[in-house]
Amino acid sequence: MENKIHELKLILQEKNLENINEFVSHLQPYDIASILVELEQDEQLVFISIVPIQLGAEILEYLEPELQYKVLHRIKDKFTSSLLNEMSSDTIVNLLLSIHPHQAKKLMEFLPDDYRKKINTLMNYEPNTAGRLATVDYIAARINWTVDQALQHVRKVGHEAEIVSYIYVLGSRGELVGVVSLKEIILAKSGTKLGEIIQEDPISVTVDIHQEEAADILSNYDLVAIPVVAHDQRMIGILTVDDLIDVIHEEATEDFQKLGGSQPLAEPYFKNSIWGLFRKRIGWLLILFIAEAYTGTVLRHYEDTLSEQIALAFFVPLLIGTGGNTGSQTVTTLVRALAVGEVQFNDMFKVFRKEVATGFFLGITMGVVALIRAFFLGVDINIGAVVAISALFIVIWASTVAAILPMILHKLKIDPAVVSGPFITTLVDGTGLIIYFTLAKILLHI
Amino acid sequence: MENKIHELKLILQEKNLENINEFVSHLQPYDIASILVELEQDEQLVFISIVPIQLGAEILEYLEPELQYKVLHRIKDKFTSSLLNEMSSDTIVNLLLSIHPHQAKKLMEFLPDDYRKKINTLMNYEPNTAGRLATVDYIAARINWTVDQALQHVRKVGHEAEIVSYIYVLGSRGELVGVVSLKEIILAKSGTKLGEIIQEDPISVTVDIHQEEAADILSNYDLVAIPVVAHDQRMIGILTVDDLIDVIHEEATEDFQKLGGSQPLAEPYFKNSIWGLFRKRIGWLLILFIAEAYTGTVLRHYEDTLSEQIALAFFVPLLIGTGGNTGSQTVTTLVRALAVGEVQFNDMFKVFRKEVATGFFLGITMGVVALIRAFFLGVDINIGAVVAISALFIVIWASTVAAILPMILHKLKIDPAVVSGPFITTLVDGTGLIIYFTLAKILLHI
Numbered sequence: 001m002e003n004k005i006h007e008l009k010l011i012l013q014e015k016n017l018e019n020i021n022e023f024v025s026h027l028q029p030y031d032i033a034s035i036l037v038e039l040e041q042d043e044q045l046v047f048i049s050i051v052p053i054q055l056g057a058e059i060l061e062y063l064e065p066e067l068q069y070k071v072l073h074r075i076k077d078k079f080t081s082s083l084l085n086e087m088s089s090d091t092i093v094n095l096l097l098s099i100h101p102h103q104a105k106k107l108m109e110f111l112p113d114d115y116r117k118k119i120n121t122l123m124n125y126e127p128n129t130a131g132r133l134a135t136v137d138y139i140a141a142r143i144n145w146t147v148d149q150a151l152q153h154v155r156k157v158g159h160e161a162e163i164v165s166y167i168y169v170l171g172s173r174g175e176l177v178g179v180v181s182l183k184e185i186i187l188a189k190s191g192t193k194l195g196e197i198i199q200e201d202p203i204s205v206t207v208d209i210h211q212e213e214a215a216d217i218l219s220n221y222d223l224v225a226i227p228v229v230a231h232d233q234r235m236i237g238i239l240t241v242d243d244l245i246d247v248i249h250e251e252a253t254e255d256f257q258k259l260g261g262s263q264p265l266a267e268p269y270f271k272n273s274i275w276g277l278f279r280k281r282i283g284w285l286l287i288l289f290i291a292e293a294y295t296g297t298v299l300r301h302y303e304d305t306l307s308e309q310i311a312l313a314f315f316v317p318l319l320i321g322t323g324g325n326t327g328s329q330t331v332t333t334l335v336r337a338l339a340v341g342e343v344q345f346n347d348m349f350k351v352f353r354k355e356v357a358t359g360f361f362l363g364i365t366m367g368v369v370a371l372i373r374a375f376f377l378g379v380d381i382n383i384g385a386v387v388a389i390s391a392l393f394i395v396i397w398a399s400t401v402a403a404i405l406p407m408i409l410h411k412l413k414i415d416p417a418v419v420s421g422p423f424i425t426t427l428v429d430g431t432g433l434i435i436y437f438t439l440a441k442i443l444l445h446i
Numbered sequence: 447m448e449n450k451i452h453e454l455k456l457i458l459q460e461k462n463l464e465n466i467n468e469f470v471s472h473l474q475p476y477d478i479a480s481i482l483v484e485l486e487q488d489e490q491l492v493f494i495s496i497v498p499i500q501l502g503a504e505i506l507e508y509l510e511p512e513l514q515y516k517v518l519h520r521i522k523d524k525f526t527s528s529l530l531n532e533m534s535s536d537t538i539v540n541l542l543l544s545i546h547p548h549q550a551k552k553l554m555e556f557l558p559d560d561y562r563k564k565i566n567t568l569m570n571y572e573p574n575t576a577g578r579l580a581t582v583d584y585i586a587a588r589i590n591w592t593v594d595q596a597l598q599h600v601r602k603v604g605h606e607a608e609i610v611s612y613i614y615v616l617g618s619r620g621e622l623v624g625v626v627s628l629k630e631i632i633l634a635k636s637g638t639k640l641g642e643i644i645q646e647d648p649i650s651v652t653v654d655i656h657q658e659e660a661a662d663i664l665s666n667y668d669l670v671a672i673p674v675v676a677h678d679q680r681m682i683g684i685l686t687v688d689d690l691i692d693v694i695h696e697e698a699t700e701d702f703q704k705l706g707g708s709q710p711l712a713e714p715y716f717k718n719s720i721w722g723l724f725r726k727r728i729g730w731l732l733i734l735f736i737a738e739a740y741t742g743t744v745l746r747h748y749e750d751t752l753s754e755q756i757a758l759a760f761f762v763p764l765l766i767g768t769g770g771n772t773g774s775q776t777v778t779t780l781v782r783a784l785a786v787g788e789v790q791f792n793d794m795f796k797v798f799r800k801e802v803a804t805g806f807f808l809g810i811t812m813g814v815v816a817l818i819r820a821f822f823l824g825v826d827i828n829i830g831a832v833v834a835i836s837a838l839f840i841v842i843w844a845s846t847v848a849a850i851l852p853m854i855l856h857k858l859k860i861d862p863a864v865v866s867g868p869f870i871t872t873l874v875d876g877t878g879l880i881i882y883f884t885l886a887k888i889l890l891h892i
Contacts, residue, residue: 009493026647030667075652154632165611165631165670182628186600201472219695221476221621222688224611224670241687242668249665252698253782259702260778260867261771270796275597277804281775282811288771291813293764293819306756310749313759317741317766317875324770325707325734325868329727332706336699337715350716358723359842364736365728371741421706421773421867429763 004031012043020050029055031134031183033062045075048083054159055064065098072107088162089115090135090243093122122237130214131207133247134228134237137162140170141179144194147188153376154182163225163240169198175233176204204229207236208293212251215244216341257341258415259332261288261422288426295320295430302437305446312440313389316433318373322366323394323432324425330355330402331424335416338406345411351403359399363392390436397435398428450477452482458489467498475501491521494529500605503532511544511889518553527556527837534608535561536581536689539568568683576660577653579693580683583608586616589623592602593634597611600628609671611688615644621679622650631738650675654762658697659689668790703777704861708867726863734872741766741876748883751892757825758886761833762879766818768812769840770871776801776848777870781862784852791857797849805845809838832889836882843881844874 004027011019024032036044036059048056060083068091072080080344084092084107092111096104096119108116117135127129139161141150150167160166167185169178178198188197204227204325205214217224224241254264263280265272272280299306299316306312334351343351365434367388374384402424406416440446450473457465470478479656482490482505490892494502494517506514506529514537518526530538530553538557542550542565554562564582571577585607587596604610613631615624624644651660664672670687670829700710709726711718721892745752745762752758782876783789789797813834820830848870852862886892 012736028649028667042611043785098718130620145602151632156631158633164632182632183604184629186597186610187604189691203474203685219688219691221474223493224687241663241670241691245665245687245691247784248691248694248698252694253786255700255784256705256778257775260678260775262775262779265779268788269779270788270793274800274803276809277800278807281772281804282808283776285768285771285808289764289768289815289819292764292767296760296819296823299760299763300757303756306759307753310753310756311746313752313762314742314745316759316762317745317879318735318738319767320763321738321872322731322735323873324871325731326727328866328868328871329706329708332702333708333715336702340699342714342716347716354720354723360725361720361724361726362731366731369732369735373735373742377742420774422774425770425774425871426767429767433763 001034004035008035008047009039009043012046013038015046015050017050017356020047024055029058030062033059034284037063037067039073041070044071048314049075049079053079053082054086057083060087061091065095067245068095068105069103073103074283077110080107084110085112085115086160087121088135088137089119089237090133092119093132097123111207125207128211129207130209130211130226130239131236131311133211133214133239133243134207135162135240135243136237138225138227139164139167140235141167141180141194143169143193143198145194146190147185147192147194147197147328148190150180150194152186154185163238165224166238167194167268168235168238169194169228170235173232174235176202176227176229176235178202193321202227205239206231211239211244211247214236214239215247215251219248233318255335258417259335259420261285261420284422288422292426292429295433298430298437300434302441305437305441308446309380309383309440309444311383312386312437314377314379315370315374315390316436319387319390319426319436320429320432321396322391323398323428324421326359326362326395327398327402327424327428328421330399331406331419331421334406335419338410338416343407345407346392347406348404349409352400355397355399355403356396359396360392362399363395366395367392382444383440386436386440389443390432392426393435393439394432397431398424401427447480450481454481454493455485455489457494458485461492461496463496466493467484470497470501475504479505483509483513487516487520490517491539495521495525499525499528501531503529506533507537511541514541515545515549515553517774519549523556526553530556531558531561532606534581534583535565535568535683536579536812538565539578543569543617564734571653574657575653576651576655576672576685577682578658579657579660579685579689580653581608581686581689584671584673584684585610585613586681587613587626587640589615589617589639589644591640592636593631593638593640593643594636596631596640599630609684611670613640614648614673614681614684615640616681619678622673622675622681624648625673650671650691651685652677656662657685657690657693660685661693661697664690665694673837677773701781701863703761704863707731707864707866730866734868737872737876741879744876744879748887751883751887753851754887754892755826755829755890756830758832758883760822761816761829761836762822762882764816765833765836765840765882766875766878768837769844769874770807770867772808772841773844773848773870774867774872776805776845777852777865777867780849780852781865784856784862789853791853794850794853797853799847801845801849802842805842806838808845809841812841813838828890829886832882832886834876835889839881840874840878840884843877844870847873 166179171177178200179202180198184197225238228236257264261284370391371384371388374387405419409416612625617623624646625648626644627638630643671684674682703710707730816837817834820833852865855862
């Protein structure tokens with residue numbers, strides 16, 4: 001990588017077109033983009049103006065919007081115009097929404113009128129919807145065309161399309177009536193009408209569907225693109241598999257952060273300022289602090305018990321910690337299982353039974369270990385018994401609550417990832433203490 | 447859905463071919479598979495023997511290996527043979543490895559000799575590698591062919607290929623020398639030689655690479671398939687985007703379970719027995735229990751302090767809980783950021799600075815809130831001060847440790863997801879207590 005950057009810097013100084021072509025011919029656009037970000041700004045501009053426009057646009061697709069804008073803004077106008085026209089519409093939408101509206105307005109003047117209108121429509125859809133993510137660079141055909149006409153059409157408009165794997169058949173109002181894959185067109189006998197081979201009622205999504213749902217549909221049906229339609233079935237664009245893979249990554253990242261007890265960051269880690277990280281974390285920390293504060297009330301309630309048997313205090317962190325750990329194991333497993341659809345609300349009873357049983361065996365094991373620990377700490381054997389039995393109950397309790405809560409939230413259409421590890425830990429801390437001290441009072445007769 | 451199942455049951459009773467064709471023509475193979483699993487076994491067999499073989503094979507692709515086997519085992523031999531030959535090789539490999547070796551051997555007898563050999567090779571690669579996941583149903587061509595010959599070849603072998611988007615150009619030893627997309631073949635002028643338009647040194651992965659790495663490469667380069675080659679560059683097969691999307695989901699699920707403090711389950715939730723869940727969870731629970739046990743030692747060490755000021759005990763769960771929550775927030779964010787490559791080991795110092803600063807402001811806030819809480823609990827103002835200052839230090843400490851540890855593990859090539867929420871919570875519990883009691887002894891002069 002270091003070598004490549006150095007090599008390109010030297011070639012750019014010579015400005016020898018042949019050497020540059022030789023250099024890029026061995027690399028993928030993604031690799032060239034990774035090298036480009038390491039160059040000085042002037043070098044970037046020279047490079048993008050020298051390589052073929054189509055390659056230049058492909059490289060730009062892999063850059064962050066800020067850098068895309070810098071290049072498009074500083075390069076000569078004729079390049080700005082041709083690059084923009086080669087870039088895919090979803091990239092342009094993302095770029096225009098990431099920069100200042102004034103800057104966006106200026107860039108949009110480089111687009112032809114009808115293309116600008118389309119871009120404007122896409123920009124107006126809500127964030128994280130299928131409409132916002134769609135690209136208009138797909139291939140459309142008419143139902144009465146023959147496969148030969150369709151292939152001719154692909155040859156004519158193919159290089160502008162983001163994906164040629166599917167051809168979408170539209171009706172007179174622009175409504176989606178069917179889809180046919182390029183494979184089927186090629187395999188069909190010459191003269192076959194598209195109407196004979198199209199898939200009618202194709203899988204599609206409406207513009208306002210959430211991007212995560214679109215990604216699920218794509219991965220269930222093993223597609224490489226899904227058509228996006230308006231509510232009147234007019235075709236708006238397509239979602240491509242590469243964009244939806246990014247969505248899958250983003251949504252998993254969000255769930256991770258939620259399960260860790262933080263609000264999702266929305267941006268990559270280093271894009272968040274200290275103040276930004278603070279804001280995302282402090283909310284839940286405070287809520288959990290207030291919820292956890294009642295452990296103080298519980299402990300004060302048992303102040304006399306505690307004064308009489310100070311050894312009981314030694315096991316407080318151990319017992320509530322074990323409860324929290326069990327809860328955390330169960331909750332992450334179930335939140336994820338709900339997210340990927342392995343578990344449904346209807347499975348509640350099955351999950352309940354499974355978790356109570358697993359919790360029982362875990363509790364027995366932990367109880368025995370707790371007894372051994374109490375023995376080695378040299379405390380009264382009765383206290384040891386209290387700790388062991390508490391461990392059993394706390395583990396069962398924690399795994400049950402952690403299994404059931406996310407399912408109820410899912411049913412109530414609240415994101416189950418709200419029940420984070422810290423949330424369950426906090427919930428189990430106070431209730432665990434009540435279990436512990438109640439058992440202590442009963443068994444130790446205090 | 448319920449309606450569709452009922453409708454199909456009725457149609458199957460009539461055994462009217464036209465009605466069945468009408469029924470399936472409106473549905474995707476994935477949807478038909480979802481309906482099929484709800485039928486009785488006899489109905490499943492009748493249905494699969496009636497629909498066209500190619501559709502039957504496509505439907506089978508969406509079923510679980512157990513059900514695939516049941517159908518292939520019970521259906522008439524001639525169907526078994528044709529279905530197996532239509533199914534993609536990666537599905538067959540997965541099926542054969544999921545059933546008993548005896549059953550697998552019997553099924554393999556239905557495969558033609560050379561195909562059986564290929565399947566055998568794929569089965570011998572390690573689990574979770576590119577080789578194990580590869581399918582051999584790709585289209586290969588020779589470098590001296592013209593685009594017209596290549597297109598003719600696609601027409602001949604296209605229906606057997608899993609993906610026709612790329613044509614792979616192989617040398618005389620079967621080594622991968624280049625790739626050309628179907629789009630480029632169609633857009634090229636008639637008579638163009640493949641050698642003129644192929645991408646040389648194409649992106650490829652070797653057979654023993656981990657599937658997660660392959661998925662990363664695919665998503666970075668925005669491909670829909672990657673060629674898999676042996677160490678001598680011989681082409682073994684391809685990995686397709688739909689399989690790699692499944693890999694992305696699986697790997698995220700594993701990371702979730704690890705972060706929750708459990709060993710990854712490997713199978714969907716309900717496939718795990720109670721005993722299975724127990725085994726995946728007990729290991730970490732015990733390790734964490736033993737680690738947490740030293741909190742008892744710490745507390746016993748401060749027994750005198752505690753006896754003198756029993757009110758100190760009230761804040762133990764609150765303080766260690768808050769430390770655990772902060773640690774959990776930070777660790778999930780960083781483990782994920784490392785997994786998707788947003789953060790590298792070289793960023794250690796930047797991360798450290800950011801987390802210490804964020805922790806400082808979180809700590810100040812939590813300290814103030816702790817002071818208020820102590821006031822309302824009516825404890826001595828000095829104890830309130832100790833709690834507030836402890837909260838500050840514990841929060842800074844927790845966020846720093848939770849940020850640094852995963853990065854060090856990543857550097858040591860240990861999966862950073864080992865530092866789970868429960869792991870950090872446990873680590874912070876004991877150290878938090880030491881901070882708390884040390885401050886108490888100093889500030890309260892006991």
